[in-house]
Amino acid sequence: MKRLVFCLAFAVFISGSAHSSGVTDTKIVLGTVNATSGLAKALGTGMNQxxxxxxxxxxxxxxxxxxxIEVIFxxxxxEPRYTLSNLKEIESKVLAYIGFVGTPTSRTAIKYSERSEMVYFGAFTGANLLRTAETPHVYNVRASYDQETKALVDHFVSTGKKRFGVFFQKDAYGKAGLSGVKKALGSHKLEVLAKGNYRRNSLRVEKAIEKLKQEKLDAIIMIGAYQPCAEAIKKMKSMAEFKGTQFANISFVGTSELINELGDQGNGVIISQVMPSPWTSKLPIVKEYREHIKDYSYVSLEGFVVAKVFAEALRKIGKNIxxxxLHQGLSKFKKDIGGLTFDFDNPARQALQKIYLTRIQKGKPVAL
Structure with a gap:
């Protein structure tokens, strides 16, 4: 009799485990862990908005x-160590993870999420480590850093630039961007002539600048967050060694935040984007975004798009979730949503591919 009771209890346990956490008859709960404090806080805040x-x-x-839909923020x-502690706290409460920010944090998170086969959706990073066969439950909405850095390098080369430097964050994010720049330059038979790095969540950029000024550079591609990148740009623009040098950032920098930090030193700085303009795009999905957000930015637009695509996938999958x-439904998901086509059925599980280049002019990002 005791054995029968044990077997029945075990069967109930297994049956309960088969039904995902984070789903009841009345709600679906998702988990978001990102930066709403520290030097990258505007990125997490924007995604969450x-x-x-x-x-x-x-x-x-x-x-x-x-x-x-309920989200635990x-x-x-x-900082990756806090990403992990938060993941452990919310894992049993959520159906999936959504809208994380950063490469070093995602690197930690996906190691954890893959072990439990949890969907990791729409992270604010373009690193290749989220686009491999080893991370089958990771679904990327945005284009990759390789695509962004290629677009920047191709643009500069087309205007006669040949001498390149890279300013980058000393972690997985910086290395991912640096790798992209090297590959893009290699396709033009060029190479990185100088590079300098800084520590994550630090504004100590002087040593990086010292390394960069050893070469006369036409362009410096920056792989960092908005505050240290702004600090470095302002310092270098004041130095004779960088007279005539052009500066470019990839989308993770946070366009609106970089513009605010740079002030009148922002003119001419180029930024690659993975979303259409929040201010001027006529796409229905962006018009819908503007109806629900007061202060527009590329970051909050990306958060809005990520949420909309996830919701459309839930609708398509059906009530039995x-x-x-969720994983099976996303793996074959392809749909035109508000003028953009989202397609995860590719080796990188990456829905969008397009890059938009912008230049700061009088405090605004203007399309190149």
Whole structure:
């Protein structure tokens, strides 16, 4: 009799485990861990604003298949050790992870999420480590850093630039961007002539600048967050060694935040983007975003888009949702949403491919 009771209890346990956490008859719970404190706090805040704006809209309209969407937000300060502790806290409460920010933080997170076969969706990073066969439950909305750095290098080379330097963050993010620059330059039979790095969550950029000024550079591509990149640009623009040098950043920098930090020193700085303009795009998805967000930015637009694509996937998958059904549904998901085509059915599980180049002019990002 005791053996029968044990077997029945074990069967109930297994059956309960097969149904994903984070799903009830009335709601779906998602988990977001990103930076809302520290030197990258505007990036996490922006992503969260976009996610919240769209999911609030969904909930006001009655939810998806009768369920509202709830998001548990946690702050990691853009430090991987806090990413991990937050993941452990929320894992049993959520269906999937969404809208994380950063490469070093994602590097830690996906090692953890893959062990439990949890979907890791729409992270704010273009690093290749999220685009491999070893991370099958990671779904990327944005284009990659390789694509961004190629677009920047191709642009500079087309205007006669041949001498390149790289300013980068000393971690997985910086290395991912540096790798992209090297590959892009290699396609033109060029190489990085100088490089300098700084530590994550630090404004100590002087040593990096010292290394960069050893060469006369036409362009410096920057792989960093907005505050240290702004600090470095302002210092270098004041130095004779960098007279005539052009500066470029990839999208992770946070365009609006970089512009604010640079002030009148921003003119001419180029930024690659993975989203259309939040201010001027006529795409229906961007118009919808502007109806629900007051202060526009590329970061909050990306959060809004990530939430909308995830919600559309939930609608398509149907009412019977668990983590396996979510993964299977996303793996073949392809749909035109608001004028953009999102397609995860590729080796990188990356929905978008397009890069938009912008230049700061009078405090605004203007399309090149």
């Amino acid at each position: 976009g996610l919240s704006a769209y999911f609030d809209k969904v909930n006001k309209e009655g939810g998806i298949h009768g369920r509202t 946690k702050d990691d300060g853009y 668990d983590k396996q059904a």
